[in-house]
Amino acid sequence: MKKLLQIAGKDLLVNAKDKFTYLYMLATPIILITILGLALGSGVDEVTVDLPVVVQGSGAVSNQFLEALESIDSIKVEKTGNAEDAKQKVKDGDRVAAVVIPEGFSDAVISGKEADVEVYYENETDARVTLIKEVVSGICEEFSNRGKPAAEPLVKTKMKKISRTFSNNSFNQYVGGYAITFMLFGVMIGILSILEEKEKGTFARLQTMPVSRTALLGGKELGNFCLIVMQAVVLFAFGYIAFRIDVTNSIPGVALIILAVSFASCGLGLIAAGFIKKSTQAPGILVPLILGMSALGGCWWPLWIEPPWLQAVAKATVTGWGMEGLNNILVYNKGFNSVLVPCLALLIYGLICFAIGIKVFKFTDA
Amino acid sequence: MISTYLKPDSGDAVINGKSVVGEPFEVKKIIGVSPQEVALYEDLSAEQNLAFFGRMHGLSRGDIIRRTGELLEFTGLTEKRKKPVSTYSGGMKKRLNMACGLINNPGFLMLDEPTAGVDPQAREYIYDMIVNLKKTGTTILYTTHYMEEAQNLCDRIGIIDLGEIIAEGTLGELLDLVQKKDVIELDPSQPVEDTADFERIDGVEKVEQEDGTLRITTGNAASLLGKISGVIRKNSYTIKKMRVRTPDLEDIFISLTGRKLRE
Structure with missing residues (x-):
């Protein structure tokens, strides 16, 4: 466990030293949240x-x-x-x-x-x-x-x-949605980190040291998990300070959703790390997947404007469950209990993904 | 496989009584590995890399500080210890790569081509490091394509061809194995018409003349040089150049593996 934490700590340190990480994980989503939130407002057209x-x-x-x-x-x-x-x-x-x-x-x-x-x-x-x-x-x-x-x-x-107020702040949708999208991009950084360690030989080197495979992979995953949780915290804090999004409806609820989305996303990332061979292939495969999942899961627009069958498909995505939980709190002003079902779904989703991921992950290239 | 990274299909290796197959975790504790490619975290400093690998070996905080200081001194990187590895030269990275393999003070160190791709000065520095390590009693398994390195640094040499060890022993034992002889090469100004005088010298095994060079094969070149000079004087040959080639590891290697290119 100690080594697992140390590997996670090292990964966080490596990421902290890379200026592009900040640009990629924080500046880009903040700019997009601002532009799209302002541009799209809360307008609704041609809906049923x-x-x-x-x-x-x-x-x-x-x-x-x-x-x-x-x-x-x-x-x-x-x-x-x-x-x-x-x-x-x-x-x-x-x-x-x-x-x-x-x-x-x-x-x-x-x-x-x-x-x-x-x-x-x-x-x-x-x-x-x-x-x-x-x-x-x-x-x-x-x-x-x-x-x-x-x-x-x-x-x-x-x-x-009806007495309960309904939030009309469009940033509730956009901050939550773009935060989840860019948390998935954060997972991509974790996948790239594993692939690059494999390519540079540090992953192999660690396997010649008294480090168990559980600690090795667990450390990588924990490092990535912490990274995207921190990313989400910064984005939601930014959303609250700059746009007064309604996180105060249930801060524990938002926190639980962040943790659940991070957990399930890391599981999904582990499967991807098992299948993708080279770091250069990763963006080409993952960026369309992330964007597709984000669109499908209602990260960029309310899920109800999508056709019913797509709304059903969204239930098969991390983004769909994550957005359901976040919208319950931020948009529909529901309380902590409203995130329990989405979080349970994300927990099960994550466990299944981790089980598959561990099965398909290759520690050696031979 | 010896480094425990891969499991062997069959067979075993035992290091300090620990089986690579049966007790890989125990083996990992007592070995050090310095891979061919620089396997370091480039965004971290030398100090941070050493500390991280030290922690992976379970060293205490105090041991890490002490060992890091020793190895930075040993590798000549003390001044640059806080700089990111990405700013280092190739030679510095190679030295740090080796230092990280030594962080746990292993009794058995695997060095995979530590001088590949480094400049002559850095190579000399690495040679010195290896010689010093040998003096401390560390057993080193040294992999190289440079025969000169193996010949100068290693006590025992194994030759691997197409994935199999085809010969193993001290340099002397390998020389005996291939029965390589000394060759005295003479470049006369005119071709020697009759080589009989050379052939008659006691100890000369073979005389060949090719492309204007006369090659005299013998078991011991040094003992024949005087007699060969006598033949040259007697026949008034003018010799432009004279060389003595004693067999080295490269000759042994070529002799054992042939000249066909390996893919």
Whole structure:
């Protein structure tokens, strides 16, 4: 164990002496986070929003209202029986809004009385909420004009904000996303370190010394793990200081996600180190993989704008689970418990990767 | 395999009573290895490299400080001890490479071509280091392509050809093995028409004339030089140059392995 720590310490020292490490691991993501966060803001275009709709009671007009909602391309109606369930989904951040058509709605419209359609939402600045509000208001206006003309529209949209606040800081997404992307690039540095040690002969030399293979490989992995954890800490600290990202929602939760992502990523890196033969091959293989995983896992944009099948595929990536955990805290303002499932998934993911990695890793070239 | 890096398909080597196959971890503790390629951390200083490899050998902090100081002195790197290895010359790197193999004060040191690719001054320095190491009683397994090095530095020599040891012994034993003789070479101004006078000298085994050079093969060149001079005077030959070639390790090597190129 002592030697394992010493090897890890040596790796950190070697990296600390390489100026390009700082540039690569810190300056580049900070610049990208800033530029893309500012450039993209929180704008949302051409998306389909899942919308729970509760029809309380019965009646032809209520059903017509529901059909009108279903006819909107950008809204995918999820008919729900229980209003509390629908509101809870909004509260949990699983849905941005829910619509409740109250009991007696049909009778009120038919008899020319005032009737309300309730829209529950978390964050009024979310473009998807605006979209739903506009759509519901439009339909309400259409239904108002069915009866005799009145000075005031008879069918109104009643917007009801659910108490829990939803973060509208786009940097919550971008800092978390780019931090995970560049943590993967940090793993690439670890892979390169192993390959370069093999090429320069220090890896072979260490194997002629009284150092176990567990200590040797464990030390390399621990060094890399510590490096990317430190990288993530710096990036999140930067995000908090510069852009006030909501890490304070649950600092232990963010910390746990950082540790879990680092662990799973290192496991993934060990598999890569087993398959890649030369350090010169590594960037060519790993950069597209990292960028692909980042895009797939929702590091650069909210995962919900991706098609459902891609969202399912994201569950097979470190980035997907990592972003789910981070978004729960940073974007949806959930607490520590919300990261437990993603962290457990990342832990299992990492253990599987380490098991495969140890199997495929070659200590000697002969 | 002796360094324990690779497991042998068969066979074994025993170092100080420890089996390379059966007790590799014990063997690792008592050997030192200096690989052919410089295997160092270039971003770290000499001191940091030595300290790290010392820690890998389980040396105490005090031992590391003492041993690092001794080896930096031994390799002439004390002044540069805090500079990154990347700033060192090839010779300095080779010396540090060897020093790292000595950090645990091994009784058995493996040196793989320590002078490959270094300038003559650095090579001489390394030779001195090896001679001094020998004096301390360290057993050195020295791998080289330079026959002169093996001849000058080694007590016993093994010749490996195509992965197999084809001869092993002291220089004298190897000379006996190939029965190599001294050759006296004469460059006369005119070709010698009749070599009979040379052939009649007692101790001369063979006389050949090729490309204007007369080659006299004998078991002991030194004892025949006077008699050969007598033949030259008697026949009034004019000799431009005279050389005596005694067989060396290179002759032995070529004699044993042939002149065909090795891939």
